[in-house]
Amino acid sequence: MRLTKHEHAALVLERSAKTLIVDPGSFTPPITDSIGDPSSVVAVVITHEHADHWTPEQLTRILATAPGVPIFAPEGVALAAADFDVTVVKAGDEFTVEPFTLKFFGGKHAVIHSSIPVVDNLGVLINDTLYYPGDSFTVPEGVDVDVLAVPVGAPWLKIGEVIDYVLEVAPKRSFATHEMVLSAAGKAMGADRIRWATEQGGGEFFALAPGDSLDL
Secondary structure, eight states: OEEEEOSTTOEEEEETTEEEEEOOOTTSOOGGGGOSOGGGEEEEEOOOSSTTTOOHHHHHHHHHHSTTOOEEEOHHHHHHTTTSOEEEOOTTOEEEETTEEEEEEEEEOOOOOTTSOOOEEEEEEETTTEEEOSSSOOOOTTOOOSEEEEEOOOTTOOHHHHHHHHHHHOOSEEEEESOTTSOHHHHHHHHHHHHHHHHHTTOEEOOOOTTOEEEO
16 A cells, blocks of 8 residues: 655555545645546545645545545534535444555544534544544554654644654554644654654654655
8 A cells, every 4th residue: 555645634545546635625735636547546535624634626526527426524524515415424334445455543633722623533444454533632542553643733732742642552564644834844853753753763754745655
Protein backbone atom coordinates (compact mmCIF):
# COMPACT_ATOMS: atom_id res chain seq x y z
CA MET A 1 0.00 0.00 0.00
CA ARG A 2 1.29 3.44 -0.86
CA LEU A 3 0.47 6.58 1.09
CA THR A 4 0.74 10.01 -0.51
CA LYS A 5 0.47 13.07 1.69
CA HIS A 6 -1.27 16.09 0.21
CA GLU A 7 -1.68 19.63 1.52
CA HIS A 8 -2.98 19.92 5.06
CA ALA A 9 -5.13 16.94 6.09
CA ALA A 10 -5.61 15.14 2.78
CA LEU A 11 -4.20 11.64 2.35
CA VAL A 12 -4.38 9.29 -0.63
CA LEU A 13 -3.87 5.53 -0.24
CA GLU A 14 -3.26 3.27 -3.23
CA ARG A 15 -3.32 -0.50 -3.30
CA SER A 16 -3.95 -3.00 -6.11
CA ALA A 17 -4.78 -0.16 -8.54
CA LYS A 18 -7.50 1.14 -6.20
CA THR A 19 -7.54 4.46 -4.34
CA LEU A 20 -8.86 5.69 -1.00
CA ILE A 21 -9.09 9.42 -0.23
CA VAL A 22 -9.09 10.86 3.30
CA ASP A 23 -10.11 14.45 4.20
CA PRO A 24 -9.95 16.39 0.91
CA GLY A 25 -10.55 19.88 2.28
CA SER A 26 -10.36 23.58 1.48
CA PHE A 27 -6.58 23.89 1.99
CA THR A 28 -5.94 21.12 -0.55
CA PRO A 29 -5.92 21.74 -4.33
CA PRO A 30 -8.43 19.64 -6.31
CA ILE A 31 -7.52 16.15 -5.16
CA THR A 32 -8.59 14.43 -8.39
CA ASP A 33 -5.98 16.43 -10.32
CA SER A 34 -3.24 14.64 -8.40
CA ILE A 35 -4.54 11.09 -8.90
CA GLY A 36 -3.33 9.32 -12.01
CA ASP A 37 -6.64 7.53 -12.53
CA PRO A 38 -9.45 9.33 -10.69
CA SER A 39 -11.85 6.52 -11.61
CA SER A 40 -9.80 4.21 -9.36
CA VAL A 41 -11.26 5.82 -6.22
CA VAL A 42 -13.29 3.26 -4.24
CA ALA A 43 -14.10 5.25 -1.08
CA VAL A 44 -13.73 8.57 0.71
CA VAL A 45 -13.27 9.03 4.47
CA ILE A 46 -14.06 12.36 6.14
CA THR A 47 -13.11 12.63 9.80
CA HIS A 48 -15.29 15.65 10.63
CA GLU A 49 -17.31 18.52 9.21
CA HIS A 50 -14.84 21.43 9.22
CA ALA A 51 -14.11 22.85 5.77
CA ASP A 52 -10.38 22.18 5.94
CA HIS A 53 -11.28 18.47 5.85
CA TRP A 54 -13.95 18.41 3.14
CA THR A 55 -15.70 20.70 0.69
CA PRO A 56 -18.68 20.19 -1.63
CA GLU A 57 -16.41 21.03 -4.55
CA GLN A 58 -13.93 18.29 -3.68
CA LEU A 59 -16.66 15.67 -3.29
CA THR A 60 -18.37 16.76 -6.51
CA ARG A 61 -15.13 16.35 -8.46
CA ILE A 62 -14.50 12.92 -6.95
CA LEU A 63 -18.00 11.69 -7.73
CA ALA A 64 -17.83 13.04 -11.28
CA THR A 65 -14.97 10.65 -12.08
CA ALA A 66 -15.91 7.83 -9.69
CA PRO A 67 -19.72 7.88 -9.43
CA GLY A 68 -21.33 6.21 -6.45
CA VAL A 69 -18.22 5.75 -4.32
CA PRO A 70 -19.14 5.49 -0.62
CA ILE A 71 -18.36 8.43 1.67
CA PHE A 72 -17.72 7.34 5.27
CA ALA A 73 -18.09 10.04 7.92
CA PRO A 74 -19.61 10.81 11.32
CA GLU A 75 -23.14 12.14 11.67
CA GLY A 76 -22.06 15.78 11.73
CA VAL A 77 -20.65 15.44 8.22
CA ALA A 78 -23.83 13.78 6.97
CA LEU A 79 -25.82 16.78 8.24
CA ALA A 80 -23.39 19.32 6.80
CA ALA A 81 -23.11 17.47 3.48
CA ALA A 82 -26.82 16.80 3.05
CA ASP A 83 -26.54 16.95 -0.75
CA PHE A 84 -24.31 13.87 -0.71
CA ASP A 85 -24.98 10.24 0.16
CA VAL A 86 -22.91 9.78 3.33
CA THR A 87 -22.57 6.48 5.19
CA VAL A 88 -22.67 7.50 8.85
CA VAL A 89 -20.07 5.76 11.00
CA LYS A 90 -19.32 5.76 14.70
CA ALA A 91 -16.56 4.53 16.99
CA GLY A 92 -16.20 0.76 16.82
CA ASP A 93 -17.51 0.44 13.27
CA GLU A 94 -15.55 -1.53 10.70
CA PHE A 95 -15.99 -1.53 6.92
CA THR A 96 -14.26 -3.23 4.03
CA VAL A 97 -14.11 -1.62 0.61
CA GLU A 98 -11.65 -3.80 -1.22
CA PRO A 99 -8.74 -3.60 -0.94
CA PHE A 100 -9.12 -1.32 2.10
CA THR A 101 -10.36 -2.02 5.61
CA LEU A 102 -11.52 0.88 7.78
CA LYS A 103 -11.86 0.90 11.58
CA PHE A 104 -13.13 3.97 13.41
CA PHE A 105 -12.21 5.36 16.82
CA GLY A 106 -13.06 8.29 19.06
CA GLY A 107 -16.17 10.38 18.58
CA LYS A 108 -15.46 14.05 19.25
CA HIS A 109 -13.24 16.83 17.95
CA ALA A 110 -10.68 18.24 20.37
CA VAL A 111 -11.87 21.33 22.22
CA ILE A 112 -10.90 24.59 20.50
CA HIS A 113 -12.56 26.94 23.01
CA SER A 114 -15.57 26.83 25.31
CA SER A 115 -17.37 29.25 22.98
CA ILE A 116 -17.01 26.93 19.97
CA PRO A 117 -19.22 23.83 19.64
CA VAL A 118 -17.46 20.47 19.80
CA VAL A 119 -18.32 18.56 16.62
CA ASP A 120 -18.21 14.87 15.77
CA ASN A 121 -14.78 13.51 14.81
CA LEU A 122 -13.57 9.99 14.14
CA GLY A 123 -10.06 8.63 13.80
CA VAL A 124 -9.57 5.96 11.16
CA LEU A 125 -7.28 2.92 11.05
CA ILE A 126 -6.64 1.82 7.46
CA ASN A 127 -5.63 -1.78 6.73
CA ASP A 128 -4.48 -2.14 10.35
CA THR A 129 -1.45 -0.07 9.35
CA LEU A 130 -2.08 3.68 9.12
CA TYR A 131 -3.89 5.54 11.89
CA TYR A 132 -5.08 9.11 11.44
CA PRO A 133 -6.94 10.67 14.40
CA GLY A 134 -8.52 13.58 12.53
CA ASP A 135 -8.71 16.60 14.80
CA SER A 136 -8.21 14.78 18.08
CA PHE A 137 -5.69 13.02 20.26
CA THR A 138 -7.73 9.82 20.36
CA VAL A 139 -5.57 6.78 21.06
CA PRO A 140 -6.78 3.66 19.21
CA GLU A 141 -7.05 1.30 22.16
CA GLY A 142 -5.68 -2.17 21.59
CA VAL A 143 -3.88 -1.20 18.37
CA ASP A 144 -0.13 -1.47 17.84
CA VAL A 145 0.16 1.49 15.45
CA ASP A 146 2.55 1.02 12.56
CA VAL A 147 2.19 4.47 10.96
CA LEU A 148 0.73 7.51 12.73
CA ALA A 149 -0.37 10.65 10.89
CA VAL A 150 0.28 13.34 13.51
CA PRO A 151 -1.58 16.68 13.51
CA VAL A 152 1.08 19.35 14.05
CA GLY A 153 -0.64 22.74 13.74
CA ALA A 154 -4.19 23.82 14.62
CA PRO A 155 -6.16 26.18 16.87
CA TRP A 156 -7.00 23.20 19.09
CA LEU A 157 -3.51 21.94 19.87
CA LYS A 158 -0.19 22.91 21.37
CA ILE A 159 3.05 21.12 20.64
CA GLY A 160 3.37 19.70 24.16
CA GLU A 161 0.10 17.83 23.64
CA VAL A 162 1.39 16.54 20.30
CA ILE A 163 4.55 15.24 21.94
CA ASP A 164 2.59 13.51 24.71
CA TYR A 165 0.27 11.97 22.13
CA VAL A 166 3.09 10.50 20.06
CA LEU A 167 4.78 9.20 23.20
CA GLU A 168 1.55 7.48 24.25
CA VAL A 169 0.80 5.91 20.87
CA ALA A 170 4.48 4.98 20.26
CA PRO A 171 4.14 4.34 16.52
CA LYS A 172 6.76 2.49 14.52
CA ARG A 173 6.63 5.28 11.94
CA SER A 174 5.15 8.77 11.90
CA PHE A 175 4.76 11.87 9.77
CA ALA A 176 3.23 15.31 10.32
CA THR A 177 -0.09 16.40 8.89
CA HIS A 178 -2.57 19.27 9.43
CA GLU A 179 0.26 21.76 8.87
CA MET A 180 -1.08 24.48 6.56
CA VAL A 181 -1.74 26.93 9.40
CA LEU A 182 2.00 27.00 10.20
CA SER A 183 4.89 28.95 8.70
CA ALA A 184 7.86 27.08 7.25
CA ALA A 185 9.70 27.65 10.53
CA GLY A 186 6.73 26.36 12.52
CA LYS A 187 6.49 23.22 10.39
CA ALA A 188 10.19 22.52 10.91
CA MET A 189 9.94 23.01 14.67
CA GLY A 190 6.90 20.76 14.91
CA ALA A 191 8.56 18.08 12.81
CA ASP A 192 11.58 18.09 15.11
CA ARG A 193 9.36 17.55 18.14
CA ILE A 194 7.43 14.72 16.49
CA ARG A 195 10.68 13.12 15.37
CA TRP A 196 12.04 13.21 18.95
CA ALA A 197 8.84 11.76 20.43
CA THR A 198 8.67 9.00 17.81
CA GLU A 199 12.28 8.02 18.40
CA GLN A 200 11.68 7.64 22.14
CA GLY A 201 9.54 4.61 21.32
CA GLY A 202 12.05 3.24 18.83
CA GLY A 203 10.14 4.54 15.81
CA GLU A 204 11.14 6.54 12.76
CA PHE A 205 9.83 9.92 11.62
CA PHE A 206 9.37 10.75 7.93
CA ALA A 207 9.36 14.40 6.86
CA LEU A 208 6.73 14.20 4.13
CA ALA A 209 6.00 17.32 2.09
CA PRO A 210 2.81 17.55 0.03
CA GLY A 211 3.15 15.12 -2.85
CA ASP A 212 5.62 12.85 -1.06
CA SER A 213 4.82 9.15 -0.73
CA LEU A 214 5.63 6.36 1.69
CA ASP A 215 5.28 2.63 1.09
CA LEU A 216 3.42 1.01 3.99
